[in-house]
Amino acid sequence: MAILHTVNKSPFERDALESCLKHALAGSSVLLFEDGVAAAVDGTAYADQIKGAMENVSLFVLGEDLKARGLGEHKLIDGITVVDYKGFVELAGKNDTVQSWL
Amino acid sequence: MSTIDVNGTAVEVDEEGYLVDLGSWTPEIGTALAKGDDCELTDNHWEVINFLREYYEEYQIAPAVRVLTKAIGKKLGKDKGNSKYLYELFPYGPAKQACKYAGLPKPTGCV
Amino acid sequence: MSDVKKFLYVNRKQPYGTIYALESLEVVLIGAAFEQDVSLAFVDDGVYQLTKGQDPSGIGMKNFSPTYTALGDYDINKIYVEKESLEARGLTIDDLQHLTWEDEDEDWAEKDSIRVVSASEMAEIMDQQDIVLSF
Numbered sequence: 001m002a003i004l005h006t007v008n009k010s011p012f013e014r015d016a017l018e019s020c021l022k023h024a025l026a027g028s029s030v031l032l033f034e035d036g037v038a039a040a041v042d043g044t045a046y047a048d049q050i051k052g053a054m055e056n057v058s059l060f061v062l063g064e065d066l067k068a069r070g071l072g073e074h075k076l077i078d079g080i081t082v083v084d085y086k087g088f089v090e091l092a093g094k095n096d097t098v099q100s101w102l
Numbered sequence: 103m104s105t106i107d108v109n110g111t112a113v114e115v116d117e118e119g120y121l122v123d124l125g126s127w128t129p130e131i132g133t134a135l136a137k138g139d140d141c142e143l144t145d146n147h148w149e150v151i152n153f154l155r156e157y158y159e160e161y162q163i164a165p166a167v168r169v170l171t172k173a174i175g176k177k178l179g180k181d182k183g184n185s186k187y188l189y190e191l192f193p194y195g196p197a198k199q200a201c202k203y204a205g206l207p208k209p210t211g212c213v
Numbered sequence: 214m215s216d217v218k219k220f221l222y223v224n225r226k227q228p229y230g231t232i233y234a235l236e237s238l239e240v241v242l243i244g245a246a247f248e249q250d251v252s253l254a255f256v257d258d259g260v261y262q263l264t265k266g267q268d269p270s271g272i273g274m275k276n277f278s279p280t281y282t283a284l285g286d287y288d289i290n291k292i293y294v295e296k297e298s299l300e301a302r303g304l305t306i307d308d309l310q311h312l313t314w315e316d317e318d319e320d321w322a323e324k325d326s327i328r329v330v331s332a333s334e335m336a337e338i339m340d341q342q343d344i345v346l347s348f
Contacts (some may be wrong), residue, residue, distance in 0.1 A: 010227060010258050012301065035230035038261065043303030064271030068229045070264035070278070075303065084271075111276045161283035162276065166246055176321070 127205030224259035284316030
């Protein structure tokens with residue numbers, strides 16, 4: 001079963017991302033949005049954890065939330081796919097379930 | 103919601119007479135808003151109104167009166183950058199009243 | 214004046230995910246009318262409030278980041294950003310807006326408002342305050 005995991009909390013404030021990555025099985029997708037987009041930037045304290053997870057799961061980030069925070073796409077970890085709201089909806093449609101790590 | 107008449111068009115204002123749709127402002131609306139307070143706008147008024155609009159455009163806030171006074175003084179000279187001059191132009195309070203005609207929200211900190 | 218107190222506003226949240234950042238900024242601007250000795254601290258996720266190039270039009274929110282550049286006009290020129298917080302987020306001072314103020318006593322010379330300080334320096338700054346407001 002394909003699952004889309006979404007994380008909208010900052011990894012620096014909550015353990016939502018950490019818990020999500022622990023529970024995301026190989027082949028599933030993880031979308032970062034709202035305050036969660038901070039984790040998509042390379043060079044953060046969580047970058048290694050994300051890179052490790054990306055060996056098994058696909059990472060996505062909502063471009064609108066990056067832009068809002070002035071975080072340019074050139075700052076992202078290599079291999080993370082930027083999607084817009086339409087892409088968010090498509091991801092939700094493509095997967096069997098959506099699990100929100102609130 | 104009340105409205106004012108601007109050359110035959112009804113324009114929405116809030117209960118204190120401030121423009122509701124800030125984006126719809128025109129100088130004609132500014133003149134009409136002033137007329138509602140029995141205030142005839144002169145070039146000196148417009149100088150301050152235009153300054154406020156530029157300030158809002160750059161900083162996304164209407165300046166407090168202290169900030170307005172200082173900034174006007176820097177831009178238009180000391181004889182204009184003082185509260186006596188500004189209160190003569192806008193007796194209801196320069197920031198409050200000029201912001202109204204400029205189609206801006208009430209200055210932050212004005213209650 | 215003996216009734217001037219040292220105020221510190223501590224900002225620890227990202228700008229758009231919650232309302233804290235905007236609320237803090239508004240309280241700072243309102244409080245500026247009282248002419249107190251004001252400092253701003255940006256720690257943890259609060260450092261994201263000062264990034265340059267913010268554009269929240271795509272998420273339907275007002276861009277209030279230009280307002281930080283008006284703080285100098287309000288005589289707020291002690292803006293402390295924690296070094297460790299920047300580093301943990303892969304950010305440097307170059308990712309932040311350039312905030313300045315004009316020194317009236319030196320013929321309006323333009324000076325930097327942001328000071329990057331270590332966590333231990335920040336602790337000292339917090340220790341020196343009369344009033345701390347947290348957001």
